[in-house]
Amino acid sequence: MVHDDLERAVGAVPPPGPEEVDRLTGRLRRSLAQLVRVLLKRRGGRPCTVESAAVARARRALAEPAPYENARRHPDAALGHLRRVDLVTLDLLDALDEAPHGSPPPHPRGNP
16 A cells, blocks of 8 residues: 555656545654664664665654645645655665565675
């Protein structure tokens, strides 16, 4: 379902309307928060540099107030927020797919 939401948020032509933006934003924000927790748990709280940057972007996106009530009055701002959440969600999914469960973070300069 997350992948369907991601595709609809960024790949849809025409873009989602205000009601759908509200629904997608809520679902993707919940998914993003969960992905941050999973990534940090898998890395023992020590993500690599690239993952740390993605976690920081995720935290910034989650700290922004979700523009649920403004989607009708400010559709561009609501869609922009949704797309920021979408892109960082993709980054975290990619990071989780790159290393198997329980593996330590990659060393930033190759072999330690």
